[in-house]
Amino acid sequence: MNKISLYFENGLFLEAKSFGAEGTAVGEIVFNTSLTGYQEIVTDPSYAGQFVTFTMPEIGNVGCNAQDMESKGAHCKGIIVRTYQSRPSNFRSEESLDVLLKRENVLGITEIDTRFLTKMLRDEGAMMMVASTEIHDATELKKILESSPRIEEVNYIEQVSTKESYVHNEARYDARTFEYAKPETTKKIIALDFGIKRNILNELTHAGMEVTVVPNSMSAEEIIAKVDSKEIDGVFLSNGPGDPLILKEEQEKIKKLIAHKVPLFGICLGHQLLSISHGYDTYKLKFGHHGGNHPVKNEMTGTVEITAQNHNYNVPDNITEVATVTHVNLFDNTIEGLKYNDSPTMSVQHHPEASPGPHESAYIFSEFRKML
Structure with missing residues (x-):
């Protein structure tokens, strides 16, 4: 060394x-x-x-x-x-x-x-x-x-996003049997790649969705055309690096999708971009949430889930003017999940795919499929 x-x-x-x-x-x-x-x-x-x-x-x-x-x-x-x-x-x-x-x-x-x-x-x-x-x-x-x-x-998503669209057809992997699950897919979605994780894609597929991953540069008009033609049922906004406030093109794109009532689901960066696109800017946490042991309360059921986290930015408390809080971080009471009031849109700040981490929040992918 x-x-x-x-x-x-x-x-x-x-x-x-x-x-x-x-x-x-x-x-x-x-x-x-x-x-x-x-x-x-x-x-x-x-x-x-x-x-x-x-x-x-x-x-x-x-x-x-x-x-x-x-x-x-x-x-x-x-x-x-x-x-x-x-x-x-x-x-x-x-x-x-x-x-x-x-x-x-x-x-x-x-x-x-x-x-x-x-x-x-x-x-x-x-x-x-x-x-x-x-x-x-x-x-x-x-x-x-x-x-x-x-x-x-620095706009890091320009570096990490895929350059070509592709279909993801893997689901959960069992390390004991060395095999992938093979669920039936009943819905089709686009995943906007801001820095997407493989296991998030696996969980989307496992929940019954056929996923086409597309570059962050795909326009709102292209996506809306696919929704209107029934080619896809909804859009997933992925996790990713950096400060969401500098991603102006992505914010304008998401605003158009919201206005068109496109069903949306965001995780981490996607969650933050949805907040900004609704007019509520994010703020930076002191040292962020990074780990596999963060307790989050599901406000809908009262259940406490141990979750995986990886973010430096958070949505503001006054977003409750346009959305219902579904999840709260029990370390610092910051918002961890939202369901928007006037559009088919949901999001979570934590990582329900749990890679690495516990699997207690994986049901959220099924909630998205149900919403579709």
Whole structure:
């Protein structure tokens, strides 16, 4: 392992050891409290532009495999772990995390106090940082950080969205039998790809929907024509990275779909874009919600679900002027789910596909099919 130097927006300078790719990268640092699923997190496009600090101290011990990829590659700037295990031991392992990170040009940072970093982010909030295996002078790293764009200034969905439409025909995968479920699909939808996860697509299919994934550039007019011709029954707005307030083209597109009464379902970024498109701007949380253990109350049933989360932005409380709150985060009482009053539109902030995480919210995909 080589030396890697880190400089943070608050002036902190640290040295650690590196694995994975080499080089220099700038991004926003957040922490994730999931105990398992590091490969799914690394390959989640929603982490584009970010360094992920894992609170789980042992990372790399089960290796990586093609089946657990949430997209075609890794999208985060880097990962920060207390202890990296270079010799994975699991019957499903096909390669080490180090090999995956090298191939995807993602920095790996280890032998560092991740508890300290997590406490720092909890107290001071998410912040920008730079990491380098090439530059070890704090002053030089500070110059690089200050001259680089902030995460809220970059449209990352242009980088992570598919360039060509495709039909997704996989459903839930059973790691014990190595087989996919084969449910009957009774509805057809379009999934607007802002950085969609593979397991979200699996759950949509599993709930009985035939899914065509389309680029974020597809126009509202094209989508409305497909709805009017009965080619599709509704539209899914996917998760994705970055600040939703800068996505002006997507907001205008969604406004047109809302006005045309197109059935809509949004998760995470899709949830936020629906709020903005209804006239209610999102705001940034102090350090975000990232992990697989967040309690969310279903306001319709009173049930408490343990959920997977990955977001830095949230919808405002006054959105209740146009929507009914269906889910609430019990950590901080922020809004986690909405059903809009005057249109066939629903959304959730958390990740009901739970990859990684618990599966208690998977019913939400069936609720969308019922709405269709």
